[in-house]
Amino acid sequence: MMNDDFTIGRLARETACKVQTIRYYEEIGLMPQPLRTAGNQRRYGPSHVARLAFIRHGRELGFPLDAIRQFLSLSDEPDRPCxxxxxxxxxxxxxxxxxxxxxxxxxxxxxxxxxxxxxxxxxxxxxxxxxxxxxxxxxxxxxxxx
Amino acid sequence: MMNDDFTIGRLARETACKVQTIRYYEEIGLMPQPLRTAGNQRRYGPSHVARLAFIRHGRELGFPLDAIRQFLSLSDEPDRPCxxxxxxxxxxxxxxxxxxxxxxxxxxxxxxxxxxxxxxxxxxxxxxxxxxxxxxxxxxxxxxxx
DNA sequence: CTTGAACCTCTAGTCGCTGTAGCTCCTATG
DNA sequence: CATAGGAGCTACAGCGACTAGAGGTTCAAG
Incomplete structure (x- = not known):
């Protein structure tokens, strides 16, 4: 359905982010835990690409991860004031x-x-x-x- | 002779540097090991004040500790070219x-x-x-x- | 002699990753 | 179908430059 078929390496290339950094973001709860293959490898979909791009862009603008965490939770509630x-x-x-x-x-x-x-x-x-x-x-x- | 009679707290006040930071500089070999009292407390003299001021000023100018280490060893050889x-x-x-x-x-x-x-x-x-x-x-x- | 501020060591935490070791998995070619 | 090797996995250490805390000791004033 949501065709989660990107490997972590593909996601990394897509977003110009290092593989370890993605795993680190998952560890600290900034990226959600993705699906895993039978062999325990991570598989990502378009929503992950969007979220990671959001995070990376925030970082490039100098926001600390904590601010980005807040931006992300804000963007989950589109009807609240900005x-x-x-x-x-x-x-x-x-x-x-x-x-x-x-x-x-x-x-x-x-x-x-x-x-x-x-x-x-x-x-x-x-x-x-x-x-x-x-x-x-x-x-x-x-x-x-x- | 060289009246090493500043406590670490006094040195810290003198140079606007935290006590822990001074101990840290000693640990990484940026500050020399000072004399100790019988009760194992550090006692500093004017040369320590000068050296720490040098270090702090370098930090304030944005030099990394490693660069400061080099500056310090340069300043030990006043006859070499600058x-x-x-x-x-x-x-x-x-x-x-x-x-x-x-x-x-x-x-x-x-x-x-x-x-x-x-x-x-x-x-x-x-x-x-x-x-x-x-x-x-x-x-x-x-x-x-x- | 007592009090309490300042000292001591040691360890862990900060931030945002990055690197390494030692495995396992997946896929393409022979 | 076997194998090679690139990519994945976990877990942990390290970076720079401190900073904070626990738990204990020393010093100087009153």
């Missing part, structure tokens, strides 16, 4: 924006460091110097994880 | 730049997703839709890890 999905997307946007800001300030500092290094001996190396002495930085606020 | 340090800093800058580029394209896509969502039901939610169908994305290239 407020929650919207909120999660906005939160992710915020997270992305703050990481960009953080990386921009790192970039500036690294550039400054590199530019001032005239390629002499370690003793005069600005790169090492700046690392050694935080006071030489312009930015005090590079604290959250990169 | 080429290697320079190269590492440039590599880090490149990494930062490519992460910024990647995040910028995520940002655009998230904004598009959010902007088109009119806040109705899940069934019409653009956020869910875009996640479900990769073809709705403009960017094909969001593949590397965030």
């Amino acid at each position: 407020e929650a999905a919207d909120r999660m997307a906005r939160a992710q946007l915020q997270a992305v924006e703050s990481r960009i800001a953080r990386l921009q300030s790192l970039k500036v500092e690294l550039e400054r460091m590199i530019e001032q290094c005239k390629g002499g001996r370690i003793a005069e190396c600005r790169v090492i110097e700046v690392l050694a002495d935080h006071a030489e930085c312009l930015h005090e606020n590079h604290v959250e994880p990169v | 080429e290697a340090a320079d190269r590492m800093a440039r590599a880090q800058l490149q990494a930062v730049e490519s992460r910024i580029a990647r995040l910028q394209s995520l940002k655009v896509e998230l904004e598009r997703m959010i902007e088109q969502c009119k806040g109705g039901r899940i069934a019409e939610c653009r956020v869910i839709e875009v996640l479900a169908d990769h073809a709705e994305c403009l960017h094909e290239n969001h593949v590397e890890p965030v």
